[in-house]
Amino acid sequence: DAGVIQSPRHEVTEMGQEVTLRCKPISGHDYLFWYRQTMMRGLELLIYFNNNVPIDDSGMPEDRFSAKMPNASFSTLKIQPSEPRDSAVYFCASNRAGSNQPQHFGDGTRLSIL
Amino acid sequence: GQNIDQPTEMTATEGAIVQINCTYQTSGFNGLFWYQQHAGEAPTFLSYNVLDGLEEKGRFSSFLSRSKGYSYLLLKELQMKDSASYLCAVRAYTDKLIFGTGTRLQVFP
Numbered sequence: 001d002a003g004v005i006q007s008p009r010h011e012v013t014e015m016g017q018e019v020t021l022r023c024k025p026i027s028g029h030d031y032l033f034w035y036r037q038t039m040m041r042g043l044e045l046l047i048y049f050n051n052n053v054p055i056d057d058s059g060m061p062e063d064r065f066s067a068k069m070p071n072a073s074f075s076t077l078k079i080q081p082s083e084p085r086d087s088a089v090y091f092c093a094s095n096r097a098g099s100n101q102p103q104h105f106g107d108g109t110r111l112s113i114l
Numbered sequence: 115g116q117n118i119d120q121p122t123e124m125t126a127t128e129g130a131i132v133q134i135n136c137t138y139q140t141s142g143f144n145g146l147f148w149y150q151q152h153a154g155e156a157p158t159f160l161s162y163n164v165l166d167g168l169e170e171k172g173r174f175s176s177f178l179s180r181s182k183g184y185s186y187l188l189l190k191e192l193q194m195k196d197s198a199s200y201l202c203a204v205r206a207y208t209d210k211l212i213f214g215t216g217t218r219l220q221v222f223p
Contacts, residue, residue, distance in 0.1 A: 031209055042215040043157070043201065050209065091156060099144040099205055100164065105156035 002026070004106035006092050012112045018080040021109045023092030024073055033103060034067055034077050035091040043091070049075065082113045116140045118214035120202050125220045126192055134187045134200050134217045142207030148176050148187045149201040151216065157201055160187070189219075197221045 005024040013019060025032045033048040047057040049069045057067070064083070069075040079086055089110050093103040117139045126132040138146070145164040149157040163169055163178035163185060175188040189196055199218045203211040 033210065043213045045210055045213075048210055056208070056210065100162055102147055102159040102162060103211060104159070107156050 004092055004094055004104055006090075006106035006109055008109060009107060010110045010112075012114065013082060014114050015083050016081045018078065019082045019086075019111065019113075021077040021090050021092075021111070023075045023077070023106060025075070025092070025094030026104055027073070028096065029094035029104075030097045031095050031103075032069060032075050033093040034075070035093065036088045037091060037108075038088045046077070084113045087111055087113050116204075116206065116212045118202055118204060118212055120200075120214040120217045122215070123218045123220070125222065128192055128194060128221055128223050130192050131188065131190050132192060132219065134189070134202075134219065136185045136187070136202035136214060138183050138185070138202070138204050138212075138214075140204050140206045140212060143180060144205040144207065146176075146178055146185050147203045147205070147211060148185075149203065151199045151201060153198070160200075192221050194221050194223065 007022045031050050034046040035043050037043045046059045047067045048055055052069045065079055067077045089108045091105050091108045093105045095101045095103045119137045147162050148160040150160050151157040161169055161176040163176050166178055166180055168175055168177045173190045178185045197220050199216040201216045202214040205211050
């Protein structure tokens with residue numbers, strides 16, 4: 001089975017630009033999570049979806065961040081406008097329903113805002 | 115509140131045994147997960163515990179004590195490739211995982 005697929009793997013852009021990160025979860029998984037990881041703050045949950053519906057977005061840092069899941073096989077995380085402090089690795093993860101189901105992570109997008 | 119504590123760094127020698135501890139205080143408990151993350155890579159699932167006791171998977175074992183809010187990951191016959199960060203995560207009463215900040219393990223020859 002294909003794992004969680006994220007694109008792009010790397011993104012370098014100038015501050016003020018719009019950034020769009022993409023994620024395709026594992027087929028059949030009901031949950032999708034967006035995380036941000038930095039050395040200082042570790043792995044932070046930004047938002048998660050259940051059956052394409054946003055459930056908890058309390059981790060989204062501010063209005064510059066938005067996420068959508070238009071269907072079961074695709075999600076985007078958008079930052080507009082981007083700032084240097086947004087530089088981090090962004091992971092997408094998915095899992096099946098069930099308390100014993102582990103989250104499976106994509107390879108991440110390494111984002112650098114200059 | 116939700117709190118998960120792990121040591122920041124540990125070192126060990128190839129061939130040895132190392133135990134990585136994790137203590138947690140969460141509002142609800144539906145299981146504890148351990149993940150391995152090599153530098154520059156994604157976290158990968160290692161183990162899941164929901165009942166008290168030891169779960170063994172090859173060289174890796176994970177232990178849970180719910181009454182003490184405590185878990186450990188035991189790595190035996192350490193290899194150089196085991197150098198990585200190890201993340202403890204708890205699933206409380208919601209569907210999300212609460213991650214600790216991770217323990218960076220360095221294995222020396």
